[in-house]
Amino acid sequence: MKRSGLVFGVMVLGIALLLWAGWHNLRERRLAMQQAQENHVVLVPEKAGAATTADSQSPEAEAMQMRGKVAPGFTLATLDGKKVSLSDYKGRPVLVNFWATWCGPCKVEMPWFEEFRKQYSAQGLEILGLADDVDAGKDAIAKVAQKTGVTYPILLTDGKIQKAYGGPDGMDYLPMSFYVDKNGVIVEETAGLGSKDEIEAHIKKIVASGATPAAGGQ
Amino acid sequence: MLPVGLAAQQVGNLDAPAVKPKSYVVYGAEQQTVAAGKRSVLELHFRVLDGYHVNSHTPKSELLIPTKIELQPSAGVKVEAVEYPSGISYSFSFDPTEKLDVYSGAFTVKLPVVAEVGTHTMDGTLRYQACDHAACYPPKSLPVQVIFTAK
Numbered sequence: 408m409k410r411s412g413l414v415f416g417v418m419v420l421g422i423a424l425l426l427w428a429g430w431h432n433l434r435e436r437r438l439a440m441q442q443a444q445e446n447h448v449v450l451v452p453e454k455a456g457a458a459t460t461a462d463s464q465s466p467e468a469e470a471m472q473m474r475g476k477v478a479p480g481f482t483l484a485t486l487d488g489k490k491v492s493l494s495d496y497k498g499r500p501v502l503v504n505f506w507a508t509w510c511g512p513c514k515v516e517m518p519w520f521e522e523f524r525k526q527y528s529a530q531g532l533e534i535l536g537l538a539d540d541v542d543a544g545k546d547a548i549a550k551v552a553q554k555t556g557v558t559y560p561i562l563l564t565d566g567k568i569q570k571a572y573g574g575p576d577g578m579d580y581l582p583m584s585f586y587v588d589k590n591g592v593i594v595e596e597t598a599g600l601g602s603k604d605e606i607e608a609h610i611k612k613i614v615a616s617g618a619t620p621a622a623g624g625q
Numbered sequence: 626m627l628p629v630g631l632a633a634q635q636v637g638n639l640d641a642p643a644v645k646p647k648s649y650v651v652y653g654a655e656q657q658t659v660a661a662g663k664r665s666v667l668e669l670h671f672r673v674l675d676g677y678h679v680n681s682h683t684p685k686s687e688l689l690i691p692t693k694i695e696l697q698p699s700a701g702v703k704v705e706a707v708e709y710p711s712g713i714s715y716s717f718s719f720d721p722t723e724k725l726d727v728y729s730g731a732f733t734v735k736l737p738v739v740a741e742v743g744t745h746t747m748d749g750t751l752r753y754q755a756c757d758h759a760a761c762y763p764p765k766s767l768p769v770q771v772i773f774t775a776k
Contacts, residue, residue, distance in 0.1 A: 508688045509754055510761040515720045539763075547688060580760040599760030600719060 472574070473596045478503065478587040479571035483537065483562035486549050491535070491560050493587075499531040500613035503585040505569070505578050507540040508547045512600035513582040517555040519603050523610050524559050530614040531589075534559040539569060539578050584609075588616030649677045649755035649762060652769050661742040661775035664705070669694070669734040669771065671751065677762075678727040679753040681712025685726050689754070690764050694734055696749035696771065701741035708735035718758065740775035747771040 478501075482492040493501065504520060506513035520534045538548045541563050552561050569577035572585060586595040586609045594616060595609040651672050659665030673679055680689045694707055710733060712726035734751075750766040 507761070507763075509690050509764070511689075511717060511720070511723065511725065511756060512759055512761060515717070543688075551688065578763070580762050582760065599757075600717075601759075602719075 473572060473585060473593045476593055477591050478585060478593050479568070481565075481568045481571070483565060483568065485560055485562060486545050486552070491562055493535070493591075496533050496535075497591065498589055499533055500527075500589055500610070500616065501587040502532070502534045502610065502613070503537065503572070503587060504534060505537045505539050505564075505572070505581055505583040507538065507581050508543045508551050509540065510581040514551060514555055516582060516600055516603075516606065517552075517557050519606055521555070521557050521559065523607060527610060527614050532610060532614055536561045537564050537568065538562065539564055539581055541565075586610065586613045588613045590616065592616075646674060648765060648767060649674050650679060650751065650753055650765075650767050652751065652767055654770060654772070657773040659738065659740060659773055659775050661740060664737055664739050665775075666708075667736040667738055667771060667773055669736060669769065670731065671728075671734065671767075672731045673729050673755070675730075677755045677757050678715055678725075678729040679755045681726040681728050682709035683712065683726060685724060689725070690752070692728060692751065692753045694736075694749055694751050694769065696736075696747045696769070699745055699747040701743060701775075702745050702747060703739045704747075705737040705739075708737065710734070736771065738773075740773070742775050744772070744774045 478493060480493050482490055485491055493503070502520065502523075504513075504516075506517065517536065520536070524532055524534045536552070536557060536559060538561055541548075545563070548561060548563070566577070573579065573583065580598060582598075582600060584595075584597045584606075585593050586597075588594045594612055597605075597609065651674070653670040653672065655670070657667050659667065679692050682691050682693060684691050692709070696704060698704075710728070712728055715725045715727045715729070716723055717725075747770070749769045749771070751769050752764060752766050754764040755762045
């Protein structure tokens, strides 16, 4: 009797110890979680609230702003000083691509554009590469164009064209591409690098567009 | 001050966040104390926001814009050559052959100084150029103020 009582007591003690250990473990984890939350650093961007306010837009949302609008016209100089206007390509599908020498993703898609330009030349496709960082100098811009194998016109931006296409702050990120159909309307706008297939799908849209060429607003 | 865990961390999340901030690097200003008249090293703590990276001070192409700090001269403070951390190797998923040298997460720039007794303030900027996994952002200048006491 005494022995069974002792065994019972040990069992009760063991169960109590297990329950205490479980409770202690839970409490420690809660404390650690609380401490981690207290140590959490909230990083405030340079312009207070800019990163978190509701008026901030994702690149995807921002890339929708020009879709459906007539492509703003421009006349810009090429690297060798020749003037090129968007209206020179009236009635033709045009891909207006903003890029910069410091932009890695831009340099990835530029050879693709060159390839598509040749592939869709019969349909009149033209690519216009607008260098966003004119301050880098013509030599640097020409070097990138050469390295990427680009032969389509590279145009030097004037500060105004970035605002016409990108809003008051200009181009917030690169690459930015505007797919202009034969009627001079931006039918697709992309921010950042997409896949080669996506780019071709957008090109196909503008190539197939406008049964009535020369009706547009370029 | 940034948590130790963050300061030690050199690799951040390189997936772009859905919301685009106006600045991609933040500066963790902190008061520091050094020995007057002796060469001491101030530490400037920065953090690249999650989802972004910036070129290191020594990017692998002359066309890329290096991260660089520029400080205005301050009376009673002699600044020696700034020491930048090494970058980490990074390549875009769409172009794995091109290796970049970048900072992501926390990084610390060391500033060796010899200062006279007193409290000193140095103003400057951190010039950097950020990218995420698919796009790059125009170069930016982050204001930096270094405040320290020499005793």
